[in-house]
Every structure is written in C-alpha cells, then in structure tokens.
Amino acid sequence: MSRPAGSGDVHHSATSHGDHSIAAHDIRNIFIKWVMHPSARWLPLLLACAAVVIAGTDWPDGPARQYTLWGLLTGLSVLTAAARVLDRSPRDARLAGVLSLVSVLATVGGWLAFQSVRTHGEIDVTGQVRAEGSQPLDDAAHRTLTLRLDARALAEPRNALRLTLAITDHDPAGPTCLPDTRATLSLLTAGTADRTADLRPGGTADFALGARTTTVTIGVRLHTGRGCRMDVRTTGAVLHDQ
Amino acid sequence: MSTDRPASTDRPASTARPTSAARPLKARRAKAFPGPAVLALTALVATACGSSEPPSLFAGGKVSVGAKNDQPGTGVVHTYKFSGFDITVAQQILKAVGAEPDFGIVPSEDRSAVLTEKKKDLVVATFSITVDRMKTLDFAGPYASTYQGIMVRKNDKRIRKPEDLFGKRVCTWPGTTSATTLEGPEYSRIAVYERPDASSCLTDLKVKKVADAVSTDQMILYGFTQENPDLKVVPDITYGSVNHYGIAMAKGHRKDCLRLRDALRDYVNSNNWSHDFSTSLWAATKADPTWETDYKPRTETIDALSCRDRPRT
Numbered sequence: 001m002s003r004p005a006g007s008g009d010v011h012h013s014a015t016s017h018g019d020h021s022i023a024a025h026d027i028r029n030i031f032i033k034w035v036m037h038p039s040a041r042w043l044p045l046l047l048a049c050a051a052v053v054i055a056g057t058d059w060p061d062g063p064a065r066q067y068t069l070w071g072l073l074t075g076l077s078v079l080t081a082a083a084r085v086l087d088r089s090p091r092d093a094r095l096a097g098v099l100s101l102v103s104v105l106a107t108v109g110g111w112l113a114f115q116s117v118r119t120h121g122e123i124d125v126t127g128q129v130r131a132e133g134s135q136p137l138d139d140a141a142h143r144t145l146t147l148r149l150d151a152r153a154l155a156e157p158r159n160a161l162r163l164t165l166a167i168t169d170h171d172p173a174g175p176t177c178l179p180d181t182r183a184t185l186s187l188l189t190a191g192t193a194d195r196t197a198d199l200r201p202g203g204t205a206d207f208a209l210g211a212r213t214t215t216v217t218i219g220v221r222l223h224t225g226r227g228c229r230m231d232v233r234t235t236g237a238v239l240h241d242q
Numbered sequence: 243m244s245t246d247r248p249a250s251t252d253r254p255a256s257t258a259r260p261t262s263a264a265r266p267l268k269a270r271r272a273k274a275f276p277g278p279a280v281l282a283l284t285a286l287v288a289t290a291c292g293s294s295e296p297p298s299l300f301a302g303g304k305v306s307v308g309a310k311n312d313q314p315g316t317g318v319v320h321t322y323k324f325s326g327f328d329i330t331v332a333q334q335i336l337k338a339v340g341a342e343p344d345f346g347i348v349p350s351e352d353r354s355a356v357l358t359e360k361k362k363d364l365v366v367a368t369f370s371i372t373v374d375r376m377k378t379l380d381f382a383g384p385y386a387s388t389y390q391g392i393m394v395r396k397n398d399k400r401i402r403k404p405e406d407l408f409g410k411r412v413c414t415w416p417g418t419t420s421a422t423t424l425e426g427p428e429y430s431r432i433a434v435y436e437r438p439d440a441s442s443c444l445t446d447l448k449v450k451k452v453a454d455a456v457s458t459d460q461m462i463l464y465g466f467t468q469e470n471p472d473l474k475v476v477p478d479i480t481y482g483s484v485n486h487y488g489i490a491m492a493k494g495h496r497k498d499c500l501r502l503r504d505a506l507r508d509y510v511n512s513n514n515w516s517h518d519f520s521t522s523l524w525a526a527t528k529a530d531p532t533w534e535t536d537y538k539p540r541t542e543t544i545d546a547l548s549c550r551d552r553p554r555t
Binding site for chain 1: 370371372373374376389419422423426480481482483484485486542543546547552553554555
C-alpha cells in the first residue's frame with residue numbers, strides 16, 4: 001500500500017487487493033478524514049482537560065509521589081493535544097494522527113493510573129489518629145498509650161496501616177533519654193492477626209489490617225531508662241494496600 | 243588562661259621570579275599574564291567558599307578549658323592546681339589529639355555562655371548533655387553518667403527513702419539540670435531552694451544547718467563527701483533520669499568534635515577510665531559495688547550523643 005503524501009491525495013492513493021484490503025482502506029480513509037477534520041483537532045485537548053477536571057473533583061489526597069505516573073501521562077496528553085491544536089493545517093496526516101492518538105492514549109492511561117491511586121493509593125490519616133492515655137509515659141509505671149482510628153478514617157478500604165511515632169524527652173532541658181528509648185506497638189484490633197512492632201523514636205511500623213476493618217486500636221508501651229519521662233506523638237499514619 | 247585562637251598556618255607561599263635579563267622572550271610574554279596572582283586568588287576564593295570550618299582548636303597545641311573549682315572529685319582547685327575526674331578526662335582526651343588544656347574556672351550557669359561567646363574552647367565541668375543544649379553546643383560524650391541524688395549530714399538518720407524528704411529543705415544551685423528536675427510537680431512536697439553555688443549549699447547543710455539535704459548528681463555528691471567526712475550520700479534516693487556528662491564546645495568545630503569523640507571512645511574502652519575514675523572519686527567506688535556499670539558510659543551512648551544537633555535514636 002502506498003502512503004498518503006498529503007491531505008490532497010489521501011482518499012485515492014491506496015492500491016487495493018481483495019475484500020479485506022478494501023475494508024482496511026475504507027477504515028483508514030475514515031480515520032484520516034476524521035483526524036484531518038478542522039473541528040477534530042480540539043477533541044484530544046477537550047478529552048485531556050475533561051479528565052483533569054474530573055480527577056480534580058475526585059482527588060483522594062495522599063502523598064504526592066503516588067501521582068507521578070498520572071502526572072506524566074496527563075502532561076503528555078495535554079502537550080500532544082495542544083500541539084495538535086496549534087498545528088492548524090497539517091501537511092502530513094500521519095503527524096496529526098500520531099499526536100491525536102498519543103494524546104488520547106495518554107489520557108486513557110492517566111485516567112487508569114488515577115483510578116488505581118483512588119482504589120489502592122495511600123491515604124494520609126495522621127490527623128485522625130486519636131491518642132488515649134495520659135502523658136508523659138515512663139517505663140516504671142507500665143502505663144500505655146492507645147492510638148485509635150475510627151470508621152470515618154477507614155472509609156476507603158485499605159489492608160495496611162503505616163504508623164510513624166515521634167518520641168521526645170518530656171523536659172528537653174533535662175538529661176536526654178532518647179538513645180535508650182524504644183516503644184512496643186501492639187495491634188489490638190479484632191479480626192486482625194496479633195502483631196507487635198518495636199520502634200525507635202521517629203521510627204515507622206507497618207500493620208496488616210483485615211479486609212473489613214472498621215476501627216484500628218494500637219497499644220503503645222514505652223521502654224526507657226529509669227526516671228525517664230517521654231512524650232509520644234503520631235507524626236504519620238498512612239493507610240495503604242500491601 | 244588563654245582565649246586566643248591560633249592563627250591559621252595556611253599562608254600563600256611567596257613566588258620567586260627570575261630577573262628580567264635572564265628571562266627569555268616567551269617568559270616575558272607570560273609576565274603579562276599574572277598567572278601566580280590569579281592562581282593564588284583562585285585558591286583563596288576556593289578555600290573561603292569551600293570550607294566554613296574555622297581552624298582547628300587544637301592547631302596551637304593549647305586549648306582553653308572551662309572547669310569547676312568547687313567540686314572535689316570532679317573539678318576543684320587546691321593551691322592553684324586543678325584536679326578531679328573532669329580534669330583528668332580533659333588531659334587524657336586532649337593528649338590523644340595532640341593538645342594540652344589550659345584550665346580556667348567557669349561557674350555552672352556560665353558554661354554555655356563562655357563557649358558561645360568564644361571565651362573558652364571547651365568546657366569539661368560535669369556538664370550534662372540535654373536536647374536543648376545540643377541545639378547550641380556540640381558535645382563529645384558522655385565520659386561519665388550519673389543519677390541525681392541526695393547528700394545529708396552523716397548523723398542524720400531521718401532521711402533514708404524519697405518520702406522522708408517531704409517537707410524538708412533541700413538546697414540546689416542554678417544553671418544545673420538538678421535544679422530543673424526538682425522543679426517538677428511530682429517534687430512539690432519537697433521544700434527546694436536555691437543558693438548561688440555549691441559551696442553556699444554545703445555551708446547551709448554543714449555549718450548553718452538550715453538545709454536538711456543538698457541535691458545534685460551523685461557523682462558530684464560523692465566527691466563532696468571525700469572532703470567532708472561528716473556528710474553522706476543516701477544511695478537509695480535518686481531523682482529523674484541519668485545525667486550524661488559531655489565535653490562541650492561551640493558549634494562549628496565538627497571535625498574537632500569527632501576527633502574528641504574518637505579519643506573518648508578509646509579512653510572509655512581502655513583500663514584508664516576505670517583507673518582515673520577510682521582515683522578521683524574513690525568515695526563512689528567504695529560506696530557502690532557496681533560503680534563501673536553505673537558511671538561508665540556505653541560506646542553506643544557516646545555515638546548517639548556526640549557531635550550531633552539532636553540525639554541519634
């Protein structure tokens with residue numbers, strides 16, 4: 001098959017052999033006609049912008065890095081769509097076709113990436129962790145702190161929770177106990193496997209949650225030196241899929 | 243005591259030039275391009291931009307060290323001569339980095355200021371490492387660890403356990419973590435009061451008898467009992483968490499700090515630490531059979547607290 005040289009001869013340049021070739025030829029011509037139509041050059045851009053607007057209204061938050069693929073694909077779709085719009089009278093139908101095709105595919109890819117983040121992406125619930133129990137904590141009194149996440153925080157189903165705790169000296173003007181301080185975290189939620197994790201100050205623990213977990217309860221027990229009094233604070237709580 | 247900083251030893255070398263008559267034509271042309279001057283300038287700029295660390299504190303061989311003068315066993319002056327465990331530690335560590343200390347007296351409340359105002363290079367004066375102090379000072383340490391305790395008159399049988407101090411007058415002095423610890427609400431039933439320094443508290447306890455007890459770190463208290471046999475440390479009463487004593491310096495000398503840390507690590511892991519401790523603080527080793535475990539720092543603690551802006555966890 002010969003290739004179309006420009007917009008003027010695209011409908012008549014192909015040589016056909018047999019029924020299949022005629023059908024392929026017709027489809028190709030229809031596609032080229034559509035691609036080269038003056039009003040069609042706006043469609044990829046409209047599609048890309050519509051995807052961005054819908055994503056914006058349905059934005060699930062969470063760490064920015066999980067939107068990298070969506071951002072790259074959306075950028076690509078908008079750029080190629082814009083290039084197609086700016087190319088008002090393309091001399092080569094192939095270039096217009098490639099730009100439109102890449103833009104549409106990138107839009108679809110970006111949309112799928114966005115949906116993947118919505119369904120499986122990380123959700124920051126740091127502000128929704130409730131701490132129960134009096135502070136400061138010490139080692140001798142065997143007092144514990146309880147961290148809870150309620151049903152509202154767990155509205156989006158995820159099967160794991162990543163928790164980061166800051167542990168600091170209650171009195172920063174007094175002797176520091178940080179090098180000798182650790183915390184044991186115990187997942188106390190019904191329906192999940194019993195799990196404990198040892199944490200250094202500023203450390204992170206990952207807990208597997210049940211599929212239908214509606215509340216999460218975690219007990220914090222401090223191990224520190226004699227006479228040490230420490231404050232415990234949640235600095236990060238992220239729901240995610242393992 | 244000297245507070246002068248050693249002058250930098252890095253000086254650009256003077257460049258010898260051949261006489262004009264002896265110079266060939268090419269060389270004369272080269273003279274038009276001030277190569278050595280440009281190179282020297284480049285080197286100077288590169289040095290200024292590339293390194294913000296001032297000259298080493300140890301470059302001059304003499305290091306001004308702030309120490310206590312009124313704490314027998316840790317830092318004391320007798321007939322113009324400094325002695326005590328702080329003094330021995332400073333001498334040993336500085337010897338390991340090729341320097342020697344020039345001691346000067348520093349009151350407890352001035353220990354931070356003499357460093358930040360560059361009046362002293364180091365402070366080795368039972369200076370506790372705290373998170374707040376680590377923000378403004380660098381520490382190499384700990385070289386010793388101790389709990390805060392209580393010292394009473396030897397014939398006073400009333401005070402044996404923490405509750406016995408309720409309603410009693412306990413003397414401390416400002417600028418120490420000991421004073422801060424007893425300010426906590428859990429000690430509100432103890433009548434804590436401050437005097438300007440340790441000597442005043444000792445006078446209140448021994449002579450005037452207006453104090454029932456003196457509270458500071460047990461290591462320091464045992465030092466006092468060495469020169470005051472009529473006083474005793476109550477071993478079962480401690481307050482707060484363990485104090486870690488460090489060698490303090492102003493920020494901006496991280497390389498020097500790391501050299502001190504390495505020397506300290508070697509010192510603590512050698513027999514010298516135990517020998518020097520038992521020589522300076524024999525009362526503590528006599529009263530406490532587990533003194534090595536109680537007062538000797540662990541290497542991990544030295545690594546966690548030395549030369550950092552906050553403790554490593």
